[in-house]
Amino acid sequence: xxGVTQSPTHLIKTRxxxxxxxxxxxxxxxxxxxxxxxxxxxxxxxFQYYREEENGxxxxxxxxxxxxxxxxxxxxxxxxxxxxxxxxxxxxxxxxGSRREETQYFGxxxxxxxx
Amino acid sequence: xQSVTQxxxxxxxxxxALVLLRCNYSSSVPPYLFWYVQYPNQGLQLLLKYxxxxxxxxxINGFEAEFKKSETSFHLTKPSAHMSDAAEYFCAVxxxxxxxxxxxxxxxxxxx
Numbered sequence: 001x002x003g004v005t006q007s008p009t010h011l012i013k014t015r016x017x018x019x020x021x022x023x024x025x026x027x028x029x030x031x032x033x034x035x036x037x038x039x040x041x042x043x044x045x046x047f048q049y050y051r052e053e054e055n056g057x058x059x060x061x062x063x064x065x066x067x068x069x070x071x072x073x074x075x076x077x078x079x080x081x082x083x084x085x086x087x088x089x090x091x092x093x094x095x096x097g098s099r100r101e102e103t104q105y106f107g108x109x110x111x112x113x114x115x
Numbered sequence: 116x117q118s119v120t121q122x123x124x125x126x127x128x129x130x131x132a133l134v135l136l137r138c139n140y141s142s143s144v145p146p147y148l149f150w151y152v153q154y155p156n157q158g159l160q161l162l163l164k165y166x167x168x169x170x171x172x173x174x175i176n177g178f179e180a181e182f183k184k185s186e187t188s189f190h191l192t193k194p195s196a197h198m199s200d201a202a203e204y205f206c207a208v209x210x211x212x213x214x215x216x217x218x219x220x221x222x223x224x225x226x227x
Contacts, residue, residue: 041220042205
């Protein structure tokens with residue numbers, strides 16, 4: 001059984017550019033959540049996708065968008081990058097997004113640096 | 116709104132000593148509580164979780180936590196620290212179906 005994988009591991013962009021981060025969920029999981037972890041802070045919820053539909057969103061602007069594919073992998077897209085977008089982006093998959101007791105399993109993250 | 120407060124951004128203990136990491140939560144509904152560990156340059160790994168039932172929860176690597184509703188706390192303990200326990204620890208609450216709300220984290224250092 002493979003765990004959650006993310007690509008790329010590191011990325012450097014300049015302000016104003018666009019970026020796409022990718023996540024493959026754990027086998028059998030149909031729910032993917034994305035979090036942003038700024039340096040020295042806890043992760044902040046961006047949004048969740050459940051069976052290819054957005055299933056909840058945190059306090060992030062619309063330039064943060066996502067997709068979930070039929071195989072339940074997911075993308076996080078960020079447009080018009082700002083310096084404050086520099087962070088570790090974590091993807092987490094879970095078996096059934098609508099159940100509170102479900103554990104979210106995290107990938108290793110993508111570290112994004114915006115210059 | 117749900118929130119988590121972790122008391123102490125840095126905790127340092129000697130190898131073999133008791134580890135106690137404090138977590139207090141705020142939730143308008145019965146909370147589901149989680150502790151995750153993050154090693155340098157890695158993602159988050161689940162240590163343990165409380166959903167319902169027994170309030171003392173045992174996790175991996177010898178860690179355990181006790182849910183105390185009256186104190187709105189979910190402190191993490193380990194009787195004897197090991198050098199490999201050095202990491203960042205995050206407490207999280209899940210009240211809504213979607214998101215985890217994390218605390219700011221506690222960095223645990225183990226002194227030889």
